[in-house]
Amino acid sequence: MKKYILITFALFLASFAYTQSNKEEIDLVQAAFGMDKKAIVADFVQLSDTQKDAFWTLYDEYETKRKEFGKERIVLLQQYADQYMTMTGEQADTWTKKVMELQIKTDKLIATYYEKVKGISDGVVATQFYQIENYILSMIRMSILQEVPFLKKS
Numbered sequence: 001m002k003k004y005i006l007i008t009f010a011l012f013l014a015s016f017a018y019t020q021s022n023k024e025e026i027d028l029v030q031a032a033f034g035m036d037k038k039a040i041v042a043d044f045v046q047l048s049d050t051q052k053d054a055f056w057t058l059y060d061e062y063e064t065k066r067k068e069f070g071k072e073r074i075v076l077l078q079q080y081a082d083q084y085m086t087m088t089g090e091q092a093d094t095w096t097k098k099v100m101e102l103q104i105k106t107d108k109l110i111a112t113y114y115e116k117v118k119g120i121s122d123g124v125v126a127t128q129f130y131q132i133e134n135y136i137l138s139m140i141r142m143s144i145l146q147e148v149p150f151l152k153k154s
Contacts, residue, residue: 037063037136038059038063040132040136041059041129041132041133044128044131044132045125045128045129045132046124046125046128047121047125048121051120051121051125054120054121055117055120055121055125055129058113058116058117058120059113059117059129061113062109062113062116065109066106066109069102069105069106069109072102073102076095076098076099076102077144077148079095080095080148083095084149084151087151092151103141106137110130110133110134110137113129113133114126114127114129114130117129
């Protein structure tokens with residue numbers, strides 16, 4: 001499973017490196033990532049035949065909402081890159097608060113869908129969903145943090 005995650009993650013990062021804030025490019029990156037990510041989730045989450053249809057309906061709904069947050073994340077990273085060398089204290093504060101708000105919204109989204117998945121399946125499937133989503137998002141967050149230079153005071 002780690003091999004699939006690393007391949008997906010590498011695809012995401014390679015695509016991200018060349019992505020502008022252009023909507024079509026963002027959609028393309030997220031479509032490619034979402035397709036591979038869905039295969040990873042399918043390998044990890046152990047669904048019975050009776051749970052599959054309801055789970056994948058919920059998962060597609062979740063992914064649609066998560067991708068919107070991904071677009072916001074890309075825009076914020078582009079904003080940081082554009083302002084990095086000249087960022088004022090006020091700009092830094094505003095940017096950081098937006099990043100923290102986005103992380104809270106993303107975490108709330110996962111928690112909401114944990115409950116929805118549990119409602120159509122059981123605690124094991126819901127926990128597997130929660131674990132794989134947090135694992136993938138944590139990897140992405142860590143990789144981005146490793147690539148983003150720390151802000152220095154001028």
